[in-house]
Amino acid sequence: MFQPKYIWLYFKMLLLSLLVAALTSCSDEEETDGYWDRVSVSFLRETVSGTTQNNRLKIEAPVRLSYKATLESEGDWCSFAPREKQLAKEGVAPDDLFVYFDMNKSGEARQVVVRVEFTDSKIFEARFTQEAYTAESAYNREWGEQPAKTDNPDYVYKTYFTELSKPEIRVRNYSICYDTKRHVSHWVAYPLHHIYVSPSVHRTDRWAYDPNNQMPVIPESQQQYIIESYKTGYVRGHQIASADRYNNTATNEMTFYATNMMPQDYDFNGGIWATLEGKVRANIVSDTLFVVTGTYFADGRTMRDRKGTVIAVPSHCWKVLLRTKSGTTRKAVRNCTADELQGIGFWFENKSYANTSAVLKEHAVSISEIEKRTGFRFFRELSDEVASKVKAQKNPSAWQIH
Numbered sequence: 001m002f003q004p005k006y007i008w009l010y011f012k013m014l015l016l017s018l019l020v021a022a023l024t025s026c027s028d029e030e031e032t033d034g035y036w037d038r039v040s041v042s043f044l045r046e047t048v049s050g051t052t053q054n055n056r057l058k059i060e061a062p063v064r065l066s067y068k069a070t071l072e073s074e075g076d077w078c079s080f081a082p083r084e085k086q087l088a089k090e091g092v093a094p095d096d097l098f099v100y101f102d103m104n105k106s107g108e109a110r111q112v113v114v115r116v117e118f119t120d121s122k123i124f125e126a127r128f129t130q131e132a133y134t135a136e137s138a139y140n141r142e143w144g145e146q147p148a149k150t151d152n153p154d155y156v157y158k159t160y161f162t163e164l165s166k167p168e169i170r171v172r173n174y175s176i177c178y179d180t181k182r183h184v185s186h187w188v189a190y191p192l193h194h195i196y197v198s199p200s201v202h203r204t205d206r207w208a209y210d211p212n213n214q215m216p217v218i219p220e221s222q223q224q225y226i227i228e229s230y231k232t233g234y235v236r237g238h239q240i241a242s243a244d245r246y247n248n249t250a251t252n253e254m255t256f257y258a259t260n261m262m263p264q265d266y267d268f269n270g271g272i273w274a275t276l277e278g279k280v281r282a283n284i285v286s287d288t289l290f291v292v293t294g295t296y297f298a299d300g301r302t303m304r305d306r307k308g309t310v311i312a313v314p315s316h317c318w319k320v321l322l323r324t325k326s327g328t329t330r331k332a333v334r335n336c337t338a339d340e341l342q343g344i345g346f347w348f349e350n351k352s353y354a355n356t357s358a359v360l361k362e363h364a365v366s367i368s369e370i371e372k373r374t375g376f377r378f379f380r381e382l383s384d385e386v387a388s389k390v391k392a393q394k395n396p397s398a399w400q401i402h
Contacts, residue, residue, distance in 0.1 A: 035061070035063055036122060038061070038062045039062075039065070039093070039122075040059075040124070041057065041059050041114070041116045041124040041125070041126045042057070042058055043056065043099075043127070043128040044057075044332070045128060045142060045332070047128065048129070048130050048131065049130075049142070050104040050131050050132055050133035050134065051104075053100065053101060053102065053161075053170050054082075054101070054169055054170060054171070055098070055101075055128055056098055057096065057097040057098070057114055058330075059091075059093040059094060059095045059097065060093070060094050061094045064092050064093065065092065065093045066090070066091075066092050066093075066118065067090065067093055067095075067116050067117060067119070068088060068090045068117050069088065069091070069097060069115070069116045069117075070087060070115050070117075071088070071099065071112060071113075071114055072112065073110070073112040073113070074110065077102055080097060080098070080099065081100065082098075082100045082168050082170060083168075093118075097114075098167070098169055100169070103133070104130045104131065105133050106132060106133065107132050107133065109129050109131050110129070110130050111127055111128070111129045112127060112128060113125055113126070113127045114127070142332065142334070143172065143189075143191070143381070144191070144288060144290040144322065144332065144334070145175075145189040145190060145291060145322075145379070146175060147177070147187060147189060147292060147376050147377060147378050147380065148377040148378075150177070150375070150376065154179055154181045155177055155178065155179060155180075156177075156178045156180060156216060156218055157175070157178075158176050158178065158215075158216055158218065159172055159173075159174070159176075159214075160173040160174055160176075160214060160254050160257075161173060161214060162250060162251040162254060163248075163251075164195055164247045165200065165248045166200070166247075167195060171195075173245065173254050174188050174189065174254070174255075175189045176188050176189075176239075176259050176260070177376075179312075180218070182311070183222065183223065183312065184224070184261070184262050184295055184312050185262070185295070186294055186374075186376070187292050187294035187295075188293050188294070189292045189293075190240045190244065190290075190292075191288045191290055191291075192244060192280065192281065192290070192291055193288050193289070194286075196246075196247055196251070197243070197244060197246050197247070198247050200247060200248060201247070201248055201249050201252055202252075203243070204242075204249055204252045204256065205256065206253045206256050207226050207227050207228075207236065207256045207258075208258070209223050209258050210257045210258060210259045218259060223258040223259060224309065224311055225258070225305040225306055225307040225309060226258045226261050226305070228306050230263060230303065230305060230306070231304070231305075231306055233266060234263035234264060234265065234266070234303055234313065235263070235265075235269045235270075236263075237261065237269045237273070238255055238260055238261065239260050239261075239295075240255055240260055240293060241255070241277045243277065244277070244281065262314055262317065263303055263350075264317065264350055265350050268317075268348070268350055268352055271352065271353060272353040272359055272360065273317065275355055275360065276319065279360065279400065280319065280321065282400050283321070283323060283399055283400060285328070286327055286328045286330070287326075287329055287330065287331070288323070289321065290322045290333070292319070292320045292378055293317075293318070294318050294374065294376070295316070295317060295318075296314055296315060296318065296373065296374055297313075297314055297315055298315040299315045301313040301315060313350070317348050317350055318346060318348065318370050318374075319345065319346045320343070320344070320346075320367045320378050321343060321344050321345070321399065322343045322378075322390070323341070323342060324336060324340055325339075325340060332381070333382065334381040334382065334383075337386065338386045338389035338390050341382075341386070341390045342398050342399070343367050343379070343390040343391055343393050344364055344367070344398070344399055345364070345365045345366060345367045345369060346364055346365065347369070347370060357401055357402060360401050361396045361401055364394055364395075364401070365394060366392050366394045367390070367392075367393075368391040368392055378391070379391070
């Protein structure tokens with residue numbers, strides 16, 4: 001039994017507890033009150049190609065809200081996990097979820113719906129459509145880096161896919177326009193993002209033919225022999241750099257395929273070209289950076305690999321870059337205005353240079369200029385109006401080249 005002198009303390013503590021409980025209850029109720037008009041659930045892409053295999057769901061909320069997401073699709077072809085069937089997932093918003101699915105090998109488009117139910121029974125829905133398979137679907141994608149296709153019987157267009165670790169997702173590694181006569185790719189196009197370069201591995205140096213475990217097939221007889229170094233003064237130069245793909249071993253190994261190699265001057269490869277590659281990586285942002293690296297053949301120069309195959313030697317090597325200015329728009333480049341984007345190109349002869357920032361700035365050119373020289377059309381996702389403005393830009397300082 002309480003002693004009389006402590007009764008007042010007991011009642012004071014009781015009142016305080018009741019007051020805290022009441023305030024907490026009101027706070028929980030008010031925390032989400034009025035916020036629902038600022039909650040949204042949407043897919044990064046509302047339509048994907050028949051060969052695309054993942055899509056990102058964005059759950060936006062101004063406060064932390066618990067939710068349960070469920071997948072609904074005809075045929076049960078989607079999952080929240082990359083290697084197992086998972087049709088429901090719980091989490092706390094704001095959040096990003098990946099949805100994984102198979103290539104669509106049928107002639108019909110298909111759709112998936114995600115229902116996101118919050119703890120107080122508020123329900124939001126988002127959906128996307130995967131297009132039917134076509135012969136061109138492996139190339140015609142909503143990828144910011146992809147150049148327009150050029151019809152030429154000697155050209156093979158191919159995309160190498162890979163599975164990343166942390167996050168565990170299947171993504172594109174890079175795409176090529178490979179010349180079976182010159183035995184060199186005219187261009188290699190690829191996205192750059194933190195998830196690709198996270199340094200869980202280092203350079204593998206596993207020089208190899210394209211093993212043709214992905215379609216289309218490029219016969220070994222049409223590839224360079226790059227297992228050993230060239231006999232001549234040229235070195236095996238990467239178009240997509242090894243250091244651009246450090247997420248895991250398998251992803252890095254693909255950068256050592258023969259189809260990614262070009263003969264480069266020794267000092268050029270280890271000098272100004274390597275410096276440029278580092279400057280490109282310094283521009284990785286939360287939004288994806290899109291890069292196309294390529295070759296140009298102006299003088300008919302050739303060399304032979306150690307098996308005697310004649311390989312064309314590029315007279316020039318180049319890069320074109322595209323990214324958002326802020327780096328944090330979370331928008332696809334096709335949905336950006338010209339004011340939100342920045343582009344630039346770099347054009348070098350395949351020879352030795354002084355390795356300085358001044359040299360990099362001197363060789364900065366507009367994307368339009370490289371289009372004129374090569375005949376390729378870059379960043380085809382941009383509208384004509386936006387493209388004309390962005391491709392005319394040539395500002396090295398905007399790319400941290402001072």
